[in-house]
Amino acid sequence: MTNDSPEGEIRALGGGGGGSGRGGIAQRSRADDNVTILTSSMDLLRVGRSRASSGTEAAPSLASSVDLSTASMELSIQTRIFKIIVIGDSNVGKTCLTFRFTGGSFPDKTEATIGVDFREKAVELEGETIKVQVWDTAGQERFRKSMVEHYYRNVHAVVFVYDVTKMNSFRNLQTWIEECNGHRVSASVPRVLVGNKCDLVDQIQVPSNTALKFADAHNMLLFETSAKDPRESQNVDSIFMSLACRLKAQKSLLYRDVEREDGRVRLTQQTETKSSCPC
Numbered sequence: 001m002t003n004d005s006p007e008g009e010i011r012a013l014g015g016g017g018g019g020s021g022r023g024g025i026a027q028r029s030r031a032d033d034n035v036t037i038l039t040s041s042m043d044l045l046r047v048g049r050s051r052a053s054s055g056t057e058a059a060p061s062l063a064s065s066v067d068l069s070t071a072s073m074e075l076s077i078q079t080r081i082f083k084i085i086v087i088g089d090s091n092v093g094k095t096c097l098t099f100r101f102t103g104g105s106f107p108d109k110t111e112a113t114i115g116v117d118f119r120e121k122a123v124e125l126e127g128e129t130i131k132v133q134v135w136d137t138a139g140q141e142r143f144r145k146s147m148v149e150h151y152y153r154n155v156h157a158v159v160f161v162y163d164v165t166k167m168n169s170f171r172n173l174q175t176w177i178e179e180c181n182g183h184r185v186s187a188s189v190p191r192v193l194v195g196n197k198c199d200l201v202d203q204i205q206v207p208s209n210t211a212l213k214f215a216d217a218h219n220m221l222l223f224e225t226s227a228k229d230p231r232e233s234q235n236v237d238s239i240f241m242s243l244a245c246r247l248k249a250q251k252s253l254l255y256r257d258v259e260r261e262d263g264r265v266r267l268t269q270q271t272e273t274k275s276s277c278p279c
Ligand SMILES: Nc1nc2c(ncn2[C@@H]2O[C@H](COP(=O)(O)OP(=O)(O)OP(=O)(O)O)[C@@H](O)[C@H]2O)c(=O)[nH]1
Pocket: 088, 089, 090, 091, 092, 093, 094, 095, 096, 097, 110, 111, 112, 113, 114, 137, 138, 139, 140, 196, 197, 198, 199, 200, 225, 226, 227, 228, 229
């Protein structure tokens, strides 16, 4: 389990968009919400310090430190971060799916996730490098209780996972969706449904058309896949890449419009760009 929580945050309110998963259906919607980038005061402090300790130059005045901070922020915001949380019953394969996407492999051994594990992957979309930050959440109630608020805070997209060989994990999706809605996650934040463990073909309990109906009713794409089967790795990638494409298409940052507000940098999204992203 890693604990490297993000430093700067990108808060993108709203979601939706298109794409298609295996056997899935595309639901398209748009949101024009603003994108707000908050850079923590810790960043300001760190920038001030690194300049002060850089050797020959005298320690900066407050004014020059702030200028430098702004420059640094402008640099750091070049890389956008999309926070995607992965939710579902314990043992459905959330850890393995996130491993497959970020590391390209299936872990030999996993243990129940406690709290959350962060995994990150930089992806290139239409010439822009975007960090897809995947939050692998705990499925067991006792390991997630104190973390739930953090999961949903400023989330950009949600991946709901069930195990195709466990009907119960599919039935419980309703509870996971209610939890998500209960944490004020806007209906416009893109959500996808993933049926994992499709390699266990003899044990499948959840028929594809049942899952499709459910996904349709909840305005989600459906992906049926296997974190274990290497032949499915592209399909696993497309779960996260389709979300990244949708988020990128919606969020156009105008870097010019930088305002300072109590150590915060706010970038206002004024227009929605048309994307030629293939997803
Ligand atoms: N056959 C098969 N087994 C899988 C697949 N994905 C995960 N598993 C197995 O399912 C078990 C649970 O996987 P995890 O990824 O740890 O499950 P989780 O949803 O993260 O569980 P929690 O951390 O408790 O919430 C492990 O034994 C995995 O090896 C898959 O696609 N196919």
